[in-house]
Amino acid sequence: MKEYLQVANQPMMWLMVLPAIIVVLAQVFFIAKRAFATAEEVEMTKEESRKAFRIGFVSGIGPALSVFIVMVAMIAVLGGPITWLRTVIIGAASTELTAATFGAEAMGVEFGSPEYGITEYANSILAMVLNGSGWLIICGLFTDKLGVIQDKIAGGNTALYGIIGSAAITAAFSFLLSDHLRAGGGSALTAVISGLTMVVIMRICKKYPKLEELSLGIAMVIGMAVSAIVFPQ
Template identity: 40%
Template sequence: MNYINTANSTALWLSCIPVVVIVAFQAIIFSKKAMNSADLVDLNKQDAKKAFTVGALSAIGPALGVFVVMLGLMSVIGAPLSWMRLAIIGAAPTELAAANMSAKAMNIELTSPEFGLIHFANAAWVMALNGSAWLFTTGLFSHKLDGVTDKISGGDPKKLGILMVSAMCGAFSYLFGKELIKGLDPKTRPFMVSGIAAAVAMIILDKVAKKYPKLTEYNLGIAMVVGMAAGVIFKRL
């Protein structure tokens, strides 16, 4: 049986829906508590409702970027797991990278026709463990993080920011480099074209976003669409 049938099975839907419901329930609780706490910061109910409205509208941009990534994940790991992962994490690039790394660990490509049920299960475990590590670290070591970060950065928050960004750049550069190497093989060259097109689009969008800051939240989604379109066009040519 094709693994995608399992990935989109009723059993997985029933397993993922409760998690999403819990997230929605938490969002409602936090929203009510925030609204009830408005008086503590001298914010009247009308201004609080206006702030919530502005926040909801500003969330549309990031949500669209996540939605585009979710479409890509759905084609590989199915709709239930993609929906659940991005509902509780929301870091679309991180989830995509985790799924990709799980495939790399088994010497296969995420989009390979040979990607099967075992690879799907491995991707599910890697994404779950990745998210669990965040929760584990937050729950046990949050009260000690200030001391650790001070030692690492020497009390300079800019230095800590540079270290964090450097780590992320290294991880994603490794993944992007793998796509560039595929250009050596004519059969996989569209992957290289797609990656380069998305990178160029992101550079351009980043410059445009400096003039139009609201565009920033849409950059990831737009760049991915440009990359996918470039790959498809190149393959058909």
């Protein structure tokens, strides 16, 4: 194993990553607590609150698979602890690997080459962390101001809030979907099959509401399975 990877995978490195992971969980804990406590003000039952949290938890399982394989690839070059850090804190694999590469280049060596040692590795980590800080700091400072701007646009009109929200989310999913449609082949087929399955599930759910919570998972698995059969490697 390369020298820097021995350092990267040391038990102490796991410990050094832990504080950031704890902050993520603590933030969610405190915000969720506020949300549970405020639910009654908007005529939301305890059961509905718990259901909302549970649906988020369950619906996240399918999409989490997308993180899985790239993480294994990242571990090979960055070690376990830093991969853990950069996956749990904002950052996609592509972003992190780009930053790691630039960090190495700034030291005048190629990422992962024999010259890539501990100091170069440290510079890769700093490039990742400093880049990630951009989102954390901007959101930390300005999120509440975005709320003020949105209030001004909608002017307390609930119908408008609804339109702004649903238009924005439709646009976001269109944006995210577009590249997969353009890629054609298995990607486009998966998107179409999963989409159609979702429409069918939503129909069926009118009779069997229990199914709704699993809708995303079911639609995903069917689309992925069909494509894996039609387009084997």
